[in-house]
Amino acid sequence: xxxxxxxxxxxxxxxxxxxxxxxxxxxxxxxxxxxxxxxxxxxxxxxxxxxxxxxxxxxxxxxxxxxxxxxxxxxxxxxxxxxxxxxxxxxxxxxxxxxxxxxxxxxxxxxxxxxxxxxxxxxxxxxxxxxxxxxxxxxxxxxxxxxxxxxxxxxxxxxxxxxxxxxxxxxxxxxxxxxxxxxxxxxxxxxxxxxxxxxxxxxxxxxxxxxxxxxxxxxxxxxxxxxxxxxxxxxxxxxxxxxxxxxxxxxxxxxxxxxxxxxxxxxxxxxxxxxxxxxxxxxxxxxxxxxxxxxxxxxxxxxxxxxxxxxxxxxxxxxxxxxxxxxxxxxxxxxxxxxxxxxxxxxxxxxxxxxxxxxxxxxxxxxxxxxxxxxxxxxxx
Amino acid sequence: xxxxxxxxxxxxxxxxxxxxxxxxxxxxxxxxxxxxxxxxxxxxxxxxxxxxxxxxxxxxxxxxxxxxxxxxxxxxxxxxxxxxxxxxxxxxxxxxxxxxxxxxxxxxxxxxxxxxxxxxxxxxxxxxxxxxxxxxxxxxxxxxxxxxxxxxxxxxxxxxxxxxxxxxxxxxxxxxxxxxxxxxxxxxxxxxxxxxxxxxxxxxxxxxxxxxxxxxxxxxxxxxxxxxxxxxxxxxxxxxxxxxxxxxxxxxxxxxxxxxxxxxxxxxxxxxxxxxxxxxxxxxxxxxxxxxxxxxxxxxxxxxxxxxxxxxxxxxxxxxxxxxxxxxxxxxxxxxxxxxxxxxxxxxxxxxxxxxxxxxxxxxxxxxxxxxxxxxxxxxx
Numbered sequence: 001x002x003x004x005x006x007x008x009x010x011x012x013x014x015x016x017x018x019x020x021x022x023x024x025x026x027x028x029x030x031x032x033x034x035x036x037x038x039x040x041x042x043x044x045x046x047x048x049x050x051x052x053x054x055x056x057x058x059x060x061x062x063x064x065x066x067x068x069x070x071x072x073x074x075x076x077x078x079x080x081x082x083x084x085x086x087x088x089x090x091x092x093x094x095x096x097x098x099x100x101x102x103x104x105x106x107x108x109x110x111x112x113x114x115x116x117x118x119x120x121x122x123x124x125x126x127x128x129x130x131x132x133x134x135x136x137x138x139x140x141x142x143x144x145x146x147x148x149x150x151x152x153x154x155x156x157x158x159x160x161x162x163x164x165x166x167x168x169x170x171x172x173x174x175x176x177x178x179x180x181x182x183x184x185x186x187x188x189x190x191x192x193x194x195x196x197x198x199x200x201x202x203x204x205x206x207x208x209x210x211x212x213x214x215x216x217x218x219x220x221x222x223x224x225x226x227x228x229x230x231x232x233x234x235x236x237x238x239x240x241x242x243x244x245x246x247x248x249x250x251x252x253x254x255x256x257x258x259x260x261x262x263x264x265x266x267x268x269x270x271x272x273x274x275x276x277x278x279x280x281x282x283x284x285x286x287x288x289x290x291x292x293x294x295x296x297x298x299x300x301x302x303x304x305x306x307x308x309x310x311x312x313x314x315x316x317x318x319x320x321x322x323x324x325x326x327x328x329x330x331x332x333x334x335x336x337x338x339x340x341x342x343x344x345x346x347x348x349x350x351x352x353x354x355x356x357x358x359x360x361x362x363x364x365x366x367x368x369x370x371x372x373x374x375x376x377x378x379x380x381x
Numbered sequence: 382x383x384x385x386x387x388x389x390x391x392x393x394x395x396x397x398x399x400x401x402x403x404x405x406x407x408x409x410x411x412x413x414x415x416x417x418x419x420x421x422x423x424x425x426x427x428x429x430x431x432x433x434x435x436x437x438x439x440x441x442x443x444x445x446x447x448x449x450x451x452x453x454x455x456x457x458x459x460x461x462x463x464x465x466x467x468x469x470x471x472x473x474x475x476x477x478x479x480x481x482x483x484x485x486x487x488x489x490x491x492x493x494x495x496x497x498x499x500x501x502x503x504x505x506x507x508x509x510x511x512x513x514x515x516x517x518x519x520x521x522x523x524x525x526x527x528x529x530x531x532x533x534x535x536x537x538x539x540x541x542x543x544x545x546x547x548x549x550x551x552x553x554x555x556x557x558x559x560x561x562x563x564x565x566x567x568x569x570x571x572x573x574x575x576x577x578x579x580x581x582x583x584x585x586x587x588x589x590x591x592x593x594x595x596x597x598x599x600x601x602x603x604x605x606x607x608x609x610x611x612x613x614x615x616x617x618x619x620x621x622x623x624x625x626x627x628x629x630x631x632x633x634x635x636x637x638x639x640x641x642x643x644x645x646x647x648x649x650x651x652x653x654x655x656x657x658x659x660x661x662x663x664x665x666x667x668x669x670x671x672x673x674x675x676x677x678x679x680x681x682x683x684x685x686x687x688x689x690x691x692x693x694x695x696x697x698x699x700x701x702x703x704x705x706x707x708x709x710x711x712x713x714x715x716x717x718x719x720x721x722x723x724x725x726x727x728x729x730x731x732x733x734x735x736x737x738x739x740x741x742x743x744x745x746x747x748x749x750x751x752x753x754x755x756x757x758x759x760x761x762x
Binding site for chain 2: 039040041043044045046047064068069073076077078083084085295296298312313314316317319320321323324326327328330331
């Protein structure tokens with residue numbers, strides 16, 4: 001099997017798990033945060049920088065690569081690893097989430113989804129088979145089933161139908177998958193915020209033996225409390241010897257809360273996107289480096305951080321780069337934010353190892369958000 | 382003296398010189414090309430990347446730093462080296478060229494230049510004293526005299542007056558300079574395309590003992606033949622034991638031709654600016670990576686280049702990054718173009734050492750431009 005999960009330890013206080021994810025491009029300690037490299041590049045970063053900060057796996061987006069440069073081009077280049085010069089692990093999503101997000105531009109049938117390119121307007125079609133064909137061409141270590149992800153809120157009837165379709169589509173994905181020895185296909189549990197539907201979806205999806213399972217349909221606009229509740233209902237239904245991947249989650253609080261509810265893998269554009277807007281995550285909470293108050297602040301972005309940015313540059317310099325619209329600024333804040341989340345996950349793994357995750361969580365939240373239930377936490381980062 | 386030039390060898394075939402420039406932040410082999418870091422950053426590059434490619438000296442712009450973040454901020458940060466995390470040599474220009482380029486926004490008097498910020502419209506004033514005050518605050522290893530640089534074409538009377546003012550301003554710069562032990566002040570020869578005025582300017586400027594001299598007023602729109610002619614008339618009038626700096630020149634042909642006429646230092650935004658537009662300099666001439674013909678070109682940008690970009694990425698990937706507007710593309714082409722010019726200068730130095738610069742020039746031009754007198758060469762890069 002292309003991907004194998006090794007459970008090292010289960011937390012005595014929470015649902016957290018310590019594990020290892022073995023892939024054809026290296027072994028990754030879990031729980032893990034995966035930086036997002038939508039278009040075969042983690043925006044502003046070089047592969048060497050990602051390695052230096054300790055990133056062992058990144059995510060790329062099937063929908064975007066299908067449009068540009070085209071999966072055939074990537075395949076001809078020898079696959080995504082070779083094309084983008086990244087020799088560690090890669091996960092590709094199925095493209096489903098992106099095409100469903102096109103709303104007015106798409107039409108869903110049992111066969112698949114017709115949509116128009118957000119770039120050219122060209123009419124296109126992705127089915128479970130097509131998604132797997134594209135992902136087989138891209139060649140990531142982990143590929144995702146083509147599912148239907150309902151928005152929040154969505155009525156029970158719609159969620160039920162889409163959950164059942166997701167199961168039928170998963171079977172088509174498994175049949176279409178041509179490289180199971182090299183690429184691990186993960187199924188995705190749906191069911192929205194309806195406990196019984198989640199339960200039914202988990203039963204359906206895990207009835208197929210796959211190297212990993214994702215929890216889909218969360219972090220789509222619902223309050224965090226609902227997301228945590230859904231997680232609590234879902235992860236106990238997933239096999240303990242397989243990794244669980246919560247898609248689209250990357251705020252510090254949700255990462256920690258997710259881990260405590262048994263999640264092993266996360267991805268999100270949040271750290272890189274806010275970095276390019278000048279917003280950074282530090283040990284003392286958010287710092288918006290554009291702010292005028294940093295004009296003469298010659299201290300590091302985060303005094304407790306030992307990343308490349310914090311070791312070499314001041315808040316004043318970062319602010320200057322952002323005011324002057326210099327791309328080095330985007331690089332430095334992106335580097336820091338990713339490093340911050342990777343270090344956070346390192347701390348989380350250490351805490352699980354030492355049976356003190358609950359304490360770790362309380363200390364981190366108090367320091368980062370100022371209080372355990374602040375507005376900042378509710379807003380998300 | 383803050384800056385000292387050591388002449389190693391004079392070419393037997395041409396006016397080229399091999400030398401070493403000793404500065405408080407390291408020794409630089411000359412002839413040298415200096416990458417431009419206008420706003421305290423060489424656009425898209427990190428200091429480590431510049432070091433890795435072998436850059437020992439970069440240029441920053443006084444006018445831009447005066448406006449953003451302000452020289453007082455840079456001074457408080459401990460100077461430009463500390464502010465931007467660059468521990469090798471820096472040269473700052475005087476700001477003169479930029480304020481004169483503002484045309485309608487500025488007014489010149491004997492005292493100095495009144496102008497409006499191109500950013501805020503705020504009325505500002507730079508005199509020789511102010512320029513030196515700013516440059517003393519920035520703390521570069523080499524600083525430039527505040528001169529008046531006439532455009533091309535300009536009538537003789539205007540060029541003569543501005544040349545004489547440049548001399549008077551130089552004396553004020555020397556008097557205002559407060560850190561001669563740490564920062565070497567270079568004078569600038571003017572005189573436009575008028576041989577007798579250049580001669581007179583060279584006599585005036587070199588009558589003041591300075592650690593180096595620049596040749597100004599060239600590369601301002603005149604045909605290259607005129608520039609080469611002016612160089613031939615000027616460099617023999619400059620002291621052999623001081624470095625000669627030709628400002629604003631960075632096309633491959635002009636670098637080589639400049640060296641052959643006795644120039645030791647060059648700077649230009651050309652390699653970095655065209656890189657951000659997707660245009661690269663390779664051993665076989667220009668390559669515009671955006672072009673559709675590179676969609677499936679999986680070979681390196683320049684098969685003869687061993688830079689980071691050429692060792693790790695394909696033309697197809699570079700094209701993809703540019704089409705997708707990913708900043709990694711700007712980084713990779715910028716890295717390559719700077720590396721290309723630094724390697725070119727390394728080749729030039731080697732050729733001077735081995736008394737074969739004329740052959741080196743002929744071979745390089747034939748390969749790069751296709752012929753020795755192509756349109757590409759006339760256009761400049």
